Amino acid sequence: MKIATYNVNGVNGRLPVLLKWLKEAQPDIVCFQELKTPQERFPIQEINDAGYQAIWHGQKSWNGVAILTRGLDITEVQNYLPGDPEDLQSRYIEAIIDQMVICCLYLPNGNPYPGPKFDYKLSWIKRLQKRTNQLIKMELPAIVIGDFNIIPEPMDVYKPERWENDALYRTEVRKAYRELLAKGWHDSIRELFPxxxxxxxxxxxxxxxERNAGIRLDHILLSPYLISSLQSGGVDSHVRGWEKSSDHAPVWIEIEK
Structure with missing residues (x-):
């Protein structure tokens, strides 16, 4: 089974790119972030025509997340991250697919640092930690997947010394990412390519x-009950070079099911 994540940076404006990639890559499950479209304008007909069903949570102009499946039933669990009923940003959606919990997220950027946006990022991460701890305790096969807006380690960024005061690379967020791993989550791509x-x-x-001056922001974390099924993975970096493509590339893994 092939599972992917892709920050599409505008689902309608880049729809030809997305459909081209779906046809080429044929993931069984794919999570999208940064839809940048209200709920009613998600291109569900085009997605259906490509062979996928979907659930999504849109937001006008900003944010937005979606989970697509090909030939698999999908049951939505929730379309918000618990812990703050006043947070109306569309950054999280959770579903059951093939007896797995799929948690698609678009974690806040947090810039500029310091400031209220960074504080919001830290509070959002705390809520995420609480939810992911629940999934570990329930011993569920689960995947936390999406654009984390976290650069985990110096090897994950071109010239890391330039990023020390950026919210993507601040000590606080990197520490929080390591805490997720310490609880039992596995960074699948890094484990495949250490x-x-x-x-x-x-x-x-x-x-x-063109200079490969990039960063690693998009992650696929596997619960302890799935890591043994990990077979392969990678980044479709060539997609970033397509005309009118997102500034992110799709990331994928294959697990044995």
């Missing part, structure tokens, strides 16, 4: 993609 340079995002400026 020593390799792996990036998932390249800025549009300064020919970052």
């Amino acid at each position: 020593e390799d340079t792996v990036y998932t995002f390249w800025d549009y400026l300064y020919k970052a993609y």
Whole structure:
């Protein structure tokens, strides 16, 4: 089974790119982030025509998350991250697919640091930790997947010394990511490629993609009850080079089911 994540950076504006990639990659489950469209304007007909069903939580102009499946039943669990009823941003959606819990997230960016956006990011992470701890305690096969807006380690960023005061790389958020792993979650791509340079995002400026001056923001975390089924994975970095593509590339794994 192939499972992927892709920050699409505007689902309608980049729909031709998304459909081209879906046809090429044929993931069984795919999580999208940053839809940038209200609920009623999600392109469900085009997604259905491509062979996928979907659940999604849109938001006008910003954020938005979706989970797509190909030939698999999907049951929505919740479309918000518990812990703050006043948080109306569309950043989380959770579903049951093939007896697995799929948690698709678009974690807040947090910039500029310091400031209220960074504080919101830290509070959001605490809520995520609480939910993921529940999944571990329930001994469920689960995947936490999406754009984490966290650069875990120096090897995950081109010239890390330039990022020390960026909210993506601050000590606080990197520590929180390590705490997730300490609770039993497995960073699937890093475990598959422990020593390799792996990036998932390249800025549009300064020919970052051409120079491979990237960062790794998009992660697929597996619960302890799934890690033994991990077979392979990678980043479809060539998609970033397509015309009118997102600044992120799709990330995928294959598990034995």
